[in-house]
Amino acid sequence: MTHTPILQTVEMLSPATMETFAAAAPPTHALPATPGTVRWGSIDPTATPVLTVDSGARLDVEAVSHHAGDAPELMLDEGLHAIWSAFPESERGPGVHVLTGPVAVSGAHPGGAVAVRIESTAPRAPYGSNCAANWGLLHSDFGKERITIYRLDDASFPTLARPEFAYDFRSRPVYDVPGWLSPADARIDEPFGRPVRIPVRPHLGVVGVLPPGTEPVSTVPPGVFGGNVDNWRFGEGATIFFPVFHEGAGVYVGDPHFAQGDGEVCGTAIEASMNATIRVAAVDDVEIRTPVLETATHWFTHGFGDDLDAAAVMAVREMIALLRWRVGLSADDAYSLVSVAGDLGVTQVVDGVLGAHCGIDRSIFT
Known part of the structure; x- marks a missing residue:
């Protein structure tokens, strides 16, 4: 899908950077998920890029669900079996997600930003898994973990998903091994x-850049670098802007979802492996400190914290900063506008670090 700006609204990017994305036939690079192109459970700021591309390049990338083992007879194909075999249980962690990348983007420098535009998504298999897990919001109410397998209605995408079957997770005391296999028998x-x-809302639960510092971090908590943001709006047509902390940015994707609601309250979305086409570009005309999402109609800023109050405060502060920079409002005017025209929401409550988002309709700046 080609990004079509609303001509009467304010865009994040300058005309010069928009031209980078408007290139009719940018270089396209294949990035399959293989034992050599993925990491399982950690984001290493010092990782060597698996690929280096020019700004504006297109990537055909495979994103892998670590929940494919919830129904391996339906979701684990030959390529995924190779990844499972290459990463024994002892080498998965400290987080849970399988990440494809990182990809270095030429021209992306620390202090600048990188844009990731999601052009299209397609399911790798027509099945996904939802886990009501021990890390879910109401686990203490239920006292167990339960897996529900969902099936896409047909081959078109997006479409509808329907629950196919469910089972109580009993093969371990708790679901604590990423990629655990639960065969049908x-x-x-x-x-x-x-x-x-x-309704299917395909998106990437994890997309981001290499975090600040030099020590590997878990894939579970999101942060100013993006990562496991779990915003269902990170789907087709979305452009996400990330601040850059390392030369080349180091873009990666993972944790694909068929559908998710705000909050992701039971622990997961409909987790399903997915193929995506994305564009990446280095930008130097964007002033951001945390991930900013631009859709065809809205801007969304993000906040993260140990509780929802802290996450909400960050999301609102970042929206005020965005409106001051991009629209030219005073702090007083921006604060008022966010209260009367913005929407503050809960992104997720299950990733250790909690997430909030603040959205505003760009058409009000016509």
Whole structure:
């Protein structure tokens, strides 16, 4: 999908940078998920790029779900088996996600920014898994973990998803091994309570740049570098801007989802491996400190914290800063505008570091 700006609204990018994205036939690079191009569970700021591309390049990238083992007979193909075999359980961690990358973007320098535009997404297999997990919001209410397998209605994408079957997770005391395999003969599958249809909102749960510092970090907590933001709006047509902390930025993707609601309250979305086409560009005309999302209609700023109050404060402060820089408002005017025209929401409550987002419709600046 080609990004089509709303001509009457304010864009994040300057005309010069927009021209980079408007190139009719940018170089396209294949980035399959293989044992040599993925990391499992950690983001290493010193990692050697698996690929270096020019600013404005297009990438056909494979994003892998670490929950493919919840129904391996449906979601674990030959390529994913190779990754599972290459990373024994002892070498997965300290986080849980399989990340494809990092990719160095020429011209992306510390202190600047990099833009990642998601052009299209497609399912690797027509099945995904939802885990009501020990890290979910209400685990103490249920006292167990439960897996629900969802199936896409047909081959078109996006479409609808329907619950296919569910089972209580009993093969371990808790779901604490990333990529744990639960074969069909070790489960007691049960039908879902009644027919439902879930609108599919395909997106990347994890997308970001290498974090500040030199020490590897877990893939679970999000931060100013992006990572496991879990904003369902990070899908087709979205452009996400990240501050750059290391030369080349080091863009990576992972944790693909078929669908998720704000909050991701039970612990996961519909986790499903996915292929995506993205564009990456170094930008030097953007002033940001945390990830900023631009959709066809809105801007969203993000906040992170140990509690929702801290996350909300950061998201609102970043929106005020964005409006001051990009629209030219005073702090007083921006604060008022966010209160009367902005929407503050909970991104997720299950990633250790909690997330909030603040959105505003760009058409009000016509």
